[in-house]
Each structure stands twice: as structure tokens, then as C-alpha cells.
Amino acid sequence: MKCYCKQDANGFYYVVEDVPEDKHELILTAFYKKHGDMFLKWYPADMPEKELVVRNYERLAPHIFSRTTVNWENALDTFCTIAKRNAINFIVDGSVSACLHGTAIMPTDIDIVVDMTDFEKTKTVFREYTIEPLMRYDNLLLSNYFGRLCIDNVWIDIDAHPKKGHEIKNIDVKCWNGHIIYVRSLRECLETYKVMGKNKYIAEIEECLRKT
Secondary structure (H helix, E strand, C coil): CEEEEEEECCEEEEEEECCCHHHHHHHHHCCCEEECCEEEEEECCCCCCHHHHHHHHHHHHHHHHHCCCCCHHHHHHHHHHHHHHCCCCEEEEHHHHHHHCCCCCCCCCEEEEECHHHHHHHHHHCHHHEEEEEEEEECCCCEEEEEEEEECCEEEEEEECCCHHHHCCCEEEEEECCEEEEEECHHHHHHHHHHHCCHHHHHHHHHHHHHC
């Protein structure tokens, strides 16, 4: 499997080549698009910090996409340790938040929502793990800050949004691996996955809620 970056007049591209068929779905979940025999992800040509992300991507991506399991526990533990050391406030969202409640869901990544005031700090302290730049995206409806890290071959999506903290209405506190972590409530996870139509997650969460 070959992972590299290239640039032309149309933009900056993350590229994955020579992909075994059993890894196609994993790469597609990372928002790549299949073009012939390769997978591409597009960014604008003026994307910041290209040297950093190219170096990290070419070093880390082959391990991400060739993995057979997701060791999200190690990745989250490392993230929490660094975040605590640097006083970064965050919420665990997505499938891992459901895992921290005790469900048997198998995540493909980790979703983290950091406090807006900590976004620039996050960008700085996690530089060695950055494979997609932490940057601001604008459209007519919102101002959103997003980026992607890779820790222990697990990608970690970092989000910071002015309204996101209010959208996550119900937050629980968990003690996990010696870390105090804020997580999305299990019932709110359930409602989110119902909207998304992820039936395999819905069944796991409903079973977990029946036991509580």
C-alpha cells in the first residue's frame, strides 16, 4: 500500500494506492473517493502546513489503512494524557462515547470536540500527530474548525464549533483509565444514531440502556 501527497492546479491531494480490496471500506469511511485504482482526498491548493502533514501522512497512513483492529483505548489514553498536561478541555463524541458507556460497538475512529478557546493550543501540542491540518472552514451557514490526528494508528477527528457544545445537550462524566472524561450521554448517542440510520449501533445502545 502506497500513501503519499501530490499537488496540481486543481488542489492538494492525499493519495492511497495498491489497496487490498478488504481495506476499501475503511478508506472510504475516511472520506476518500475512489478514482480508478487509487483513492483520493482533496484539499485546496493553499492548504496550510503542507510540509508537516505530508511528513506525518506518509509516515503514519500506511499503518492506519493496513490495520486489522482499532486499538482506540491506547489512542484515547495518549490523547487524554497530552490534553490534561496542556489543560485542553474536550468532550468525547461519536462511537467511542458509546463505548465509554459500556456498549460493544467497535469504532473506526475517535471523535473529539475541543473547546473553541483551546483549538489553537490543540493545533500546537498535537503537531507530531497531525495528518490533516486543524483549520477553519467557512460556508454560508457556519464557521467550523476541524482537523485529523493519528495516534497509535487510529485517526482522531478534532472538531471545534461555536454551537457544538450547546448541540450536545446531555454530557456525562466518566472515570476511565485514570482520566476524568466528559462524554455524550448514551441516550443522546442513541438519538443521533437513529437520525443517521446506523441500526447496528442502535441495537447495541438499546441493549446497554436496558441494563442500566
